[in-house]
Structures are given as structure tokens and as C-alpha cells.
Amino acid sequence: MSGHDLKPADSSRFYALVGLGLLVLLAGLGAFHTMEEHGHIISGMNNQIVWGLPHVFAIFMIVAASGVLNVASIGSVFGKTIYKTRAPLSGLLCLALLGGGLMVLLLDLGRPDRIIVAATHYNFRSVFAWNVFLYSGMFAIVALYLWMLMERRMNRYVKPVGFVAFIWRLVLTTGTGSIFGFLVAREAYGSAMLAPMFIIMSFAWGLAVFNIVQSAMFAWNGMTLHPAILRRMKNLLGVFVAATAYFVATHHLTNLYFARQADFEYFILVDGGVYPLIFWLGYGVVGTVLPLLLIFHPALGTARAMTAASVSVLLGAFALLYVFIIGGQAWPLDIFPGYAASSRFGDGLIAAYTPSLPELLLGLGGMAAAFLITTVGVRILHFLPEDDLPQFDGGGSEPNLPAASHGA
Amino acid sequence: MRLAVSALILAASLAVWAAPVAAEVARPVIAVAPDQGSCLAPPEEMRRRHMDMLKHQRDRTLRDGERGARISLNGCIACHAGKESGSVAASRQDFCESCHAYVAVKLDCFECHQPKSGGLATGEKP
Amino acid sequence: MSAGHKPPLPARRALLAGGAAAALSVALAPGIRLIEIASGNEAPTLASSKVRWGMLIDATRCSADCDACVTACNQENHLPTAAAPTDPQWLRKVSLKDLKTGRSLSVPVMCQHCAKPACVDVCPTGASFKRADGIVLVDRHICIGCRYCMMACPYKARSFVHAPVTDQNPQVPRGKGCVEGCTLCVHRLDRGQLPACVEACPNQAMLFGDLNDPDSAISQRLRAIATTQARADLGLDTGVRYHGI
Numbered sequence: 001m002s003g004h005d006l007k008p009a010d011s012s013r014f015y016a017l018v019g020l021g022l023l024v025l026l027a028g029l030g031a032f033h034t035m036e037e038h039g040h041i042i043s044g045m046n047n048q049i050v051w052g053l054p055h056v057f058a059i060f061m062i063v064a065a066s067g068v069l070n071v072a073s074i075g076s077v078f079g080k081t082i083y084k085t086r087a088p089l090s091g092l093l094c095l096a097l098l099g100g101g102l103m104v105l106l107l108d109l110g111r112p113d114r115i116i117v118a119a120t121h122y123n124f125r126s127v128f129a130w131n132v133f134l135y136s137g138m139f140a141i142v143a144l145y146l147w148m149l150m151e152r153r154m155n156r157y158v159k160p161v162g163f164v165a166f167i168w169r170l171v172l173t174t175g176t177g178s179i180f181g182f183l184v185a186r187e188a189y190g191s192a193m194l195a196p197m198f199i200i201m202s203f204a205w206g207l208a209v210f211n212i213v214q215s216a217m218f219a220w221n222g223m224t225l226h227p228a229i230l231r232r233m234k235n236l237l238g239v240f241v242a243a244t245a246y247f248v249a250t251h252h253l254t255n256l257y258f259a260r261q262a263d264f265e266y267f268i269l270v271d272g273g274v275y276p277l278i279f280w281l282g283y284g285v286v287g288t289v290l291p292l293l294l295i296f297h298p299a300l301g302t303a304r305a306m307t308a309a310s311v312s313v314l315l316g317a318f319a320l321l322y323v324f325i326i327g328g329q330a331w332p333l334d335i336f337p338g339y340a341a342s343s344r345f346g347d348g349l350i351a352a353y354t355p356s357l358p359e360l361l362l363g364l365g366g367m368a369a370a371f372l373i374t375t376v377g378v379r380i381l382h383f384l385p386e387d388d389l390p391q392f393d394g395g396g397s398e399p400n401l402p403a404a405s406h407g408a
Numbered sequence: 409m410r411l412a413v414s415a416l417i418l419a420a421s422l423a424v425w426a427a428p429v430a431a432e433v434a435r436p437v438i439a440v441a442p443d444q445g446s447c448l449a450p451p452e453e454m455r456r457r458h459m460d461m462l463k464h465q466r467d468r469t470l471r472d473g474e475r476g477a478r479i480s481l482n483g484c485i486a487c488h489a490g491k492e493s494g495s496v497a498a499s500r501q502d503f504c505e506s507c508h509a510y511v512a513v514k515l516d517c518f519e520c521h522q523p524k525s526g527g528l529a530t531g532e533k534p
Numbered sequence: 535m536s537a538g539h540k541p542p543l544p545a546r547r548a549l550l551a552g553g554a555a556a557a558l559s560v561a562l563a564p565g566i567r568l569i570e571i572a573s574g575n576e577a578p579t580l581a582s583s584k585v586r587w588g589m590l591i592d593a594t595r596c597s598a599d600c601d602a603c604v605t606a607c608n609q610e611n612h613l614p615t616a617a618a619p620t621d622p623q624w625l626r627k628v629s630l631k632d633l634k635t636g637r638s639l640s641v642p643v644m645c646q647h648c649a650k651p652a653c654v655d656v657c658p659t660g661a662s663f664k665r666a667d668g669i670v671l672v673d674r675h676i677c678i679g680c681r682y683c684m685m686a687c688p689y690k691a692r693s694f695v696h697a698p699v700t701d702q703n704p705q706v707p708r709g710k711g712c713v714e715g716c717t718l719c720v721h722r723l724d725r726g727q728l729p730a731c732v733e734a735c736p737n738q739a740m741l742f743g744d745l746n747d748p749d750s751a752i753s754q755r756l757r758a759i760a761t762t763q764a765r766a767d768l769g770l771d772t773g774v775r776y777h778g779i
Contacts, residue, residue, distance in 0.1 A: 351619065
């Protein structure tokens with residue numbers, strides 16, 4: 001049981017949240033069932049846009065799952081005290097997001113009934129098959145890590161297990177980025193940049209998720225985040241958001257420099273209708289400029305501003321992934337360079353894609369699964385970060401928290 | 409405690425086993441293939457091993473290109489398709505479907521394979 | 535119309551088994567039931583790595599307004615005539631126009647049956663595979679429908695089956711939830727017949743044969759004229775070659 005008292009009002013609010021989560025999850029499972037019955041014909045996906053909205057959700061959650069564990073790593077591996085108290089919550093969120101993301105990914109398969117095949121037949125040249133190992137290993141390692149963190153007798157093993165988890169999740173996100181990085185034929189992908197870019201994206205998105213959950217838990221318990229901790233966490237988020245923008249910019253700049261990629265870049269950044277709009281407005285303004293402003297503007301930087309910044313980082317994440325995954329596929333393959341191609345199978349044409357309701361519900365269902373795991377986990381076990389406040393207010397002798405530090 | 413759990417599991421399995429299925433579920437219709445000579449193996453063996461035979465041969469055919477093998481799904485269908493439906497899986501009266509429905513094992517072959525006999529032979533245009 | 539009367543293809547059966555019985559079973563193939571062949575008790579002939587099937591497409595002979603190959607493919611494999619972006623298409627006619635000179639041409643495009651296929655590399659379960667004789671296929675028994683191969687293929691050669699299928703050719707199983715593509719009509723090939731598209735081409739623009747055999751018609755032609763591979767820059771070593779592009 002958590003260390004704080006539960007009031008009856010708490011209980012009814014808790015059950016309302018669980019009910020809401022279950023409702024959305026059920027809608028998602030219903031959407032899966034309908035798609036399984038009718039086939040993907042009822043989705044917006046087709047033979048050109050083969051990965052759609054479910055993949056935007058799934059990849060967001062899997063990337064954020066890896067990143068949210070960063071909070072625990074900073075505590076366990078790099079020894080920062082304020083992050084140590086946050087490690088259990090960080091581990092729980094990692095498991096929740098990974099579970100939700102994998103759920104969406106698996107339920108979107110053409111033959112989800114055959115999922116056992118993915119465990120019995122491996123093609124070791126496939127980065128997808130590596131990821132099957134990386135994802136299942138991640139579950140095991142994080143579960144072990146949580147045990148070490150939460151069982152007092154096991155606390156002494158936190159550092160080595162935390163270190164393994166830290167390395168594992170870097171490899172895991174490298175694997176996720178490489179799903180796209182290894183695609184040689186498409187202009188949008190096929191770059192070694194994508195692996196580190198996905199890692200830095202995971203840091204930003206994971207921390208944003210953590211901040212939102214933490215602020216909700218603090219509000220629930222009538223607690224406030226200590227200003228010193230707030231400052232550190234918001235600055236860290238700011239650094240990650242800026243670093244993500246740097247990687248995205250470098251990726252596009254490199255493409256712009258290659259003459260053969262210029263048409264694609266023009267499409268995705270200027271001419272491609274909905275995609276440039278989502279990229280600049282969704283990722284550029286909402287996902288990057290706005291959170292940086294909320295975090296670093298001298299008049300802002302409050303706990304509420306950090307939560308708002310985190311929400312906008314997540315909106316930006318969806319925008320970026322939508323443009324990256326769907327916009328990247330919409331651009332036609334150049335099978336015969338130097339020629340304009342046309343056919344009855346969409347050659348030479350920008351592919352159309354309209355997300356369908358079942359796809360959206362499936363994606364939201366995965367989010368609901370993550371939400372439920374988090375809500376129930378937080379309720380039954382002690383995940384609330386409780387800071388030893390006097391040590392900040394007193395002499396300020398906390399060795400890891402010098403007053404004028406920035407970032408971690 | 410452990411004893412109680414075991415007893416509970418035993419009771420539950422007994423209840424499932426003793427449930428009066430036979431009274432409610434129709435016995436499978438296993439029609440003998442009409443005038444096609446004998447099957448690949450005696451019925452007892454076919455009932456137990458047909459899935460292994462098919463699974464083994466499917467890889468030989470698809471991956472190694474072995475054609476005209478003794479074991480063949482199309483061979484099964486040629487003999488066992490129902491007289492009325494012309495299929496092995498169109499209704500509960502048909503050979504494959506009737507048994508699979510009875511034992512509640514999902515029949516996955518015909519998601520992709522044509523369950524009707526008398527399909528056009530290879531190379532002929534419809 | 536049976537393909538049995540076509541000029542003899544270097545039939546795999548005859549090539550490898552060499553026996554008269556084997557040749558006979560080739561001739562008998564259309565219409566014969568497998569169980570009857572089985573009684574022959576001959577040693578099975580398997581796809582061999584001594585052979586590499588390939589195709590040479592002559593763009594100078596391919597007529598822009600002809601799609602006999604596409605029709606033949608759809609008929610042989612019982613595919614719908616592609617109308618929606620969700621419909622499968624194993625073989626398609628692509629019209630090309632040189633961006634600088636305006637020269638127009640038209641060619642069929644299908645799975646290029648690469649020696650180093652990207653789809654096989656990325657497939658998590660090994661459902662996407664290359665047969666010993668170079669034909670790239672999907673094993674629908676273990677395809678989970680993840681579509682990663684479609685992301686990886688540079689030729690848009692693979693389709694996903696978006697809806698249930700009921701009217702399959704008994705020799706060409708295909709169904710909802712799996713990925714599929716040109717099989718080079720492997721079911722015909724294994725019986726010594728040409729792929730349906732090659733047989734249907736009225737202009738002899740598609741030449742099929744064994745790339746490994748220096749004396750085959752296709753190898754001789756490839757030595758004689760300039761040919762190219764689609765996206766040769768990717769180094770996939772395609773089995774399908776083009777002339778006149």
C-alpha cells in the first residue's frame with residue numbers, strides 16, 4: 001500500500017479513471033476485432049501506405065517507454081539523488097508504455113492469430129526479429145530492476161541492474177530507429193542518423209510522459225514539486241527538446257544537400273499539403289518552439305508551465321511521427337530514376353491516406369492499456385516520488401544538487 | 409493449501425470432462441471418399457497424423473519446389489470434397505470442417521487454400 | 535489454351551531428372567491429379583541452385599497500350615483487376631517518360647527476384663524467402679502480415695491482402711492478412727511451363743530462362759544487347775533485366 005492515506009473520494013475518482021481507461025481499451029479491442037474480421041480493407045492503409053496511424057501510436061509508445069526509463073537511469077547509473085526517488089515510477093511507466101505500444105503493433109498485424117510464429121521462427125538478419133528479443137528482454141530487465149528498487153533487501157543490486165537496463169534501452173531504441181534506418185530504397189528513411197535520433201527523441205518524449213504523470217500524482221496527493229527539482233527537470237526536458245530539434249534539422253539538411261533527395265524534401269517540407277503543415281505547425285511550433293518558450297522564458301517556468309510544455313512535446317511527437325512514417329511512405333518510389341512514371345498501381349503519384357476510426361481506436365486502446373497499467377500500479381504499490389525536502393531547504397548540502405546547475 | 413488447490417483443479421477438469429457435450433454437438437460426418445481407391449494411410453493414422461503430414465510436406469513443396477508428392481492438400485480435397493458443396497470446408501457437413509468443428513480446432517488451411525475440388529488445373533485459363 | 539505446345543522451356547524436371555518418365559509427367563501435368571502422379575514413385579525433383587531463373591524485358595518491343603501480361607497474370611493467379619489502392623497487383627504496366635528528352639516507353643514491373651532481396655533480409659519470421667533457383671516467394675504459412683517487406687522493397691512489388699479471398703486458383707493459395715507478390719508462376723514453372731505473362735506477351739517482349747546457363751536464350755541475348763537492372767545502384771542483383779530503358 002502506498003504511504004499516503006486514501007480518502008473515500010479518492011476511491012471513487014480512482015474507479016472512475018479505471019472505468020474510463022477500460023472503456024477506451026475495450027473500444028480499441030473492438031476495433032481490432034472488426035479489423036481482424038474484415039481485413040485491413042476497413043483501415044485507411046493500402047498497398048502504398050502500408051504502415052498507418054496504429055504504427056504512429058505504437059512507435060511513439062515504444063520510443064517513449066525507452067526514454068521514460070532515463071529518469072531511473074539518471075538516479076541509478078549516474079547517482080543523482082532526486083532521480084533515485086523517481087526510479088520506481090519511471091520503471092512502471094516504461095513497462096506500461098512498452099506493453100501498450102506492443103499491443104498496438106501486434107494487433108495491427110495481418111495475422112495476429114499467428115503471433116506465436118514470431119517467437120518460433122526467427123530470421124536473424126531482420127532488425128524486426130532483433131526487436132522481438134529486445135522488447136521481451138526489456139520487460140524482463142525492467143521488472144527485475146523494479147524488484148531491486150522496491151525490495152529493500154535487494155537495493156544493493158540496483159546499480160548493476162540499472163546499468164544493464166540503461167544499456168539495454170539504448171540498444172532497444174537503436175533497434176527501433178534502425179527499423180527505418182535500414183530501409184535503403186525510400187528517401188525518407190535509410191539513414192544511420194535515425195538510430196541516435198530515435199534515442200534523443202526517446203529522452204524528450206519519455207521525460208515529458210514522466211512529468212505529466214508526476215504532476216498528476218502530485219496534484220492528486222496535494223503535493224507540490226520543490227522548485228529546485230522543478231528547475232532541474234524542466235531544464236533537462238528543454239535540453240532534450242532542443243537536441244531532438246537538432247537531429248531532425250540535421251537529417252533534413254543532409255537530405256537537402258543530396259540532389260536526388262531534394263524533390264522529396266521539397267514535398268515533405270514545402271509542397272506536400274498536410275505533411276509540411278503538420279511538420280511545421282505540429283512539430284515545429286507546438287512540439288519545439290512552444291515547449292522551449294514555456295520552459296526557458298523567465299516569466300514562466302512554473303510547475304504548470306512544465307506540464308504544459310510536456311503536453312506540447314507529446315503533441316509534437318505525434319506530429320513528427322505522422323510526417324515521418326506516413327509522409328515518408330506517401331512519396332512514390334523512384335524505380336526508374338530519370339523518368340516520370342505512371343501506372344494503375346500508383347507509380348509516380350503521391351499516395352493518399354485517410355486514417356480510419358478503427359485505426360484511431362486501436363491506437364487509443366494501446367494508450368488506454370498503458371494508462372490502466374500505470375493507474376492501477378500507482379494505486380497498489382508505492383510509486384509516488386517523495387523527496388526529502390528538508391535537505392533542499394536546509395543548508396543546501398545535497399551534493400548532487402548545486403544551486404546553479406543546468407541539465408544533468 | 410496446496411491440496412485444496414489441486415482438488416479444485418481436479419474438480420474443475422472433471423466438470424469440463426463430464427459436461428454432456430455428446431448430447432448437444434453433432435458427431436462429425438466422416439464420409440468415405442467415393443470410389444477413389446485407398447487413402448494414403450489407414451483412417452486411424454490419418455486422423456492422428458494428417459496435420460503433421462501436411463505440415464511436413466508444405467515446406468518441401470513451397471521451399472524446395474517438390475511437386476507431385478504423395479502427400480498433397482489438393483489430393484485430399486480431390487477425394488474428400490462434399491458431393492453437394494464440392495468443398496471440404498463449406499459447411500458442417502463437409503469432411504474437414506465437420507471434424508474440426510467437433511473437436512473445436514481452428515481450420516486455418518482454407519484462409520488461403522481453395523477448399524473446392526475440381527478447380528482449374530495448373531496452366532489452364534478460366 | 536494449354537501451354538504444353540509452347541517451345542520447350544529448359545524444364546527443371548527434364549533438366550535435372552533427365553528421365554523419360556519425368557518428361558512424360560511434364561506433358562501430362564495439366565489436368566492430372568497429384569495422387570496419380572504420386573503412384574509413379576519417381577524420386578522428387580527439387581529446385582536447384584544450379585539454375586537461376588530470370589527474365590529479360592525488352593522495352594523497345596513492349597507496346598504502351600497492351601496489357602496482355604497483366605491480364606494473364608490476374609487470370610492465372612485469380613487476382614482482381616486492380617482498381618483500388620488496396621487491391622493486390624503482382625504485375626503492372628508502368629508508363630515512363632524521360633524527364634529530359636520526353637521519350638516515352640512502357641514496361642511491365644513485378645517482383646525483380648533479387649539475388650540479395652531486401653524483403654528477405656527484413657522479414658522477422660523468414661516467411662519471405664528465396665528458393666534455391668532464385669525465385670523470391672512468401673511462405674504464407676508463417677507470414678504474420680507485418681508488411682515490413684513492403685516497406686523494404688524498392689520496386690513496390692509486394693501487395694497486402696486486405697480482404698478475405700475465396701476464389702483462389704487451387705495451385706495459387708492466397709488469403710487475407712498475408713503479403714504476396716509475383717511468384718514467376720512457380721506452380722507452372724515446376725511443371726515445365728512458362729510464366730503466364732511471358733506466354734501471353736504478343737510482342738515477344740518478355741524472354742524467360744536460366745541466367746546460369748550460358749547457352750540459354752536469355753543468357754545469349756543478355757550477352758548480345760545492352761541491358762540494365764531497375765535501381766541497379768542498390769546492388770540487389772535482380773533476376774529481371776530491362777533492355778531499352
